[in-house]
Amino acid sequence: MEGYISETVALFRQMALFQGLDDAQLAEIETFFKRYKVQKGDQIVQEGSPGDYFYIIFSGRFLVWHETPTGREEVATLIRGDYFGEEALLFGQPRLASVSALEDSELLLADAEKFEQMLALYPSLRVSFTATAESRRLAEKEHFDWLGKDEAIYLVTRKHELFLWRSLILPIFLVILGIPIAVWGMMMTSVFLQHVLLVSGGVLIGGGILWGIWNWIDWGNDYYIITNQRVVWLENVIGIYSSRREAPLTTILAVNKLTTQIGRIFNYGTIDVRTFTGSIVMRNMANPDLFEAFLRGHRERAQKRTLEQERQSMREALRTRLLMQAGGKTPVGNSSSPKPSLPVRAAPLLAQDRNKAFKEMIKTFFMMRYESQGVITYRKHWLVLVHKTLQPTCALLALIAFTAYLIYRLGFQNQGFLLSGLTWTLLLFLGYVGVGLWWLYHYLDWSNDIYQLTPEQILDIEKKPLGREDKKTASLDSILSVEHDRRGILRLLFNYGDVIVNVGQTQFTFDGVANPDQVHQDIRAHMEARARKKRERELAQERERMMEWLSVYHEEEKNLSKGARELEG
Structure with a gap:
């Protein structure tokens, strides 16, 4: 029949893997697969075994897991349209994980020969398969602890390597x-010039190497990720900054790809993900083209x-209500109230x-x-810390310079300087302790002045070391508006400023936070997530009311039918 497509082609249409292929091509790809039914509990893939098949899930659910000394470690849950087994076939290595069926399911199988034929016929698939296989390897290596129990990673990418090499130009030059x-210093006859040049050259070489390592690690700590639930941008600067910006796939309004001529030549670009709360x-x-295709496909x-899932929830709720009425039972949720919970004694803080x-x-x-644990904590910008600790830092530098001078006088020139060496050692020790405590006080003053964002509220906490603690909280539901500003050339250059949250007649001000635009986005995203949960609760209540109407209708229909039969009798 013209226009007819098989169930398998219909499935392929929904998969990001086959984006850009028409129905005729998908039908040709279908010929490489055969359908295979499995039972609940069947183990499809054994970790460490050689790869012989590529699998696409036609129906059902499958668990990906590792066998560890402490038991089974669950990695991800795969559903219809997901696939596995490509790593072993692409790289000729043993299986990286085991896969078992969680329920009666059906698979599409392609053996190694058919898999290679398919890749030879459609080379673009090799790029997609390689990207997803490398993404799974990277996910296994990094162990992203923020992943949900049933969340699977589909694609992980980084900034293009061109930007890594660009960041290494200055370190290599140094x-x-x-x-x-x-080398010039080693050839000098003057001891003074020899020391100066050797130290200068060593500083340049060591500084360049350390700077290069820092840039390499910094480049490797940024990830762009697509899972079965969300799109995520992870950004980490070692010891300074850690950020995760994300958007649920169901909230994405648009996906835009931005490239330049050079970007198209070297295959890099920018992806702009638009949501209700802003942009990521x-x-x-x-490889922005692949990322865009995967993101669009998985969003759909x-x-x-x-x-x-919504239709299934309605179907199950209606079936449960009708079965309960048929058995003369009352739904538990309408008659029972939650039991009061017993007070729980706080456990002592263990050594671990x-x-x-x-x-x-x-x-x-x-x-x-x-x-x-789901709480985002913001501190003020590091320039605020520098300002707070400027005096003790200068005192520390002066103390270090004076120590170097004393070592030079007492050690190299063997000359006394007012007091004995032991006395100077004691005085310097006391000086370092005093300056260290002075610096620590100002650090704690900076560190304890924090702003927190939880799934339910915002907090402004200010605590003086050995002093008073002030704490303000506000529910996300009570936030009227959020704004931010960066006033002054210094704040524009170093990207820090204030975030103002209007709550009723009062204001919460996050003073001097780094990247205020992202803080703004974080708050808006949390507000949207809370509003989404509220809408879900309202939908559940509306569904319950609808079930009540349908059950009353069902009762009245039975009563009317019974009355009609009695009248006829």
């Missing part, structure tokens, strides 16, 4: 400049899956908890933004 300076702009990513899948808290403190020592 190393190249430092080498002849150091992912700049200079590698997520939207269809949401509609199907204290160690974890200490490690967290060290990890976030200078961080201006970090996230823990």
Whole structure:
């Protein structure tokens, strides 16, 4: 029949993997696969075994897991339209994980020979398969702890390598400049010039190497990710900044790709994801065409899956209500009230908890933004810390310079300087302790002045070391508007400013926070997430009311039918 497509082609249409292929091409790809039914609990793939098949899930759910000494470690749950097994076939390596059926399911199978034939016929698929396989490898390596239980990563990419090499130009130049300076220093006969040139060359070489390593790690810490639930931009600057910006796939309004002529030549570009609360702009990513295709495809899948889940929820609720009425039972949710919970005694803080808290403190020592257990914490910009600690830092530098001078007088020239060496050692020790405590006080004053964003509220906490603590809170529901500004050339150059949150007749001001635009976006995203949960609760209540109407209708229909039969009798 003209216009008819098979169920398999209909599935391929929904998969981002096959974006850009028409129905005739999809029908040809279908010939490489055969359908295979599996039972709940069947193990499809064994970790460590050689790869022999590529699998696409036609129906059902599958669990990806690892066998560990402590038991089974669940990695992800795969559903209709997901696929697995391509890594072993592409790279000729053993399976990286095991896969088992969570329910009676059906698979599409292509053996290694058919898989290679398909890639030879459609080379663009090899690019997609390679990208997804490398993404899964990277996800396994990084262990992203923010992933949900049923969340699977489909694609991970970074900024293009061109920007890594661009960031290494100056460090490499410093190393190249430092080498002849150091060599020149070794050839000098003057001890003074020899020391100056060797130190200068060493500083340039060491500084260039450290700067290059820093830029390499910084480039590798930024990720653009697509999962089955959301699109995520992870940005990390070691010890200073940690950010995760995300948008649920169902809230995406538009996906725009921006490229330049040079970007099209080297295959990099910018993806702008528009949502109700603003934009997530992912700049200079590698292979933006593939990312855009995957994002569009998985957004459509997520939207269809949401509609199907809503229909299934309505169907199950109606079936449950009718079955309960047929059995003469009352729905539990309408008659029972939640039992009061017993008070729980707080558990003592264990040594491992204290160690974890200490490690967290060290990890976030200078961080201006970090996230823990769903709570985002903001500190003021590091320039505010520099301003607060300027006096103790200058005192520390002066103390270090004086110490170097004393070492030179007492050690190299063997000359006394007013007091004995032991006395100077004691005085310097006391001086370092005093200056250190002075600096620590101002650091704690900066560190304890925080702003927090939780799924329910915002908090403004200000605590003086050994002093008073002030804490203000406001519910996200009570926020009327959010705005931010960066006033002054310094704030524009270093990208920090104030975020003003209007709550009723009062204002919450996040003073001097880094990247105020992102803080603004974070608050708006949390407000939208809370509003979305509220809408979901309202929909559930509306669905319950609809079920009540339908059940009353069902009862009245039975009563009317019974009355009609009695009249006829």
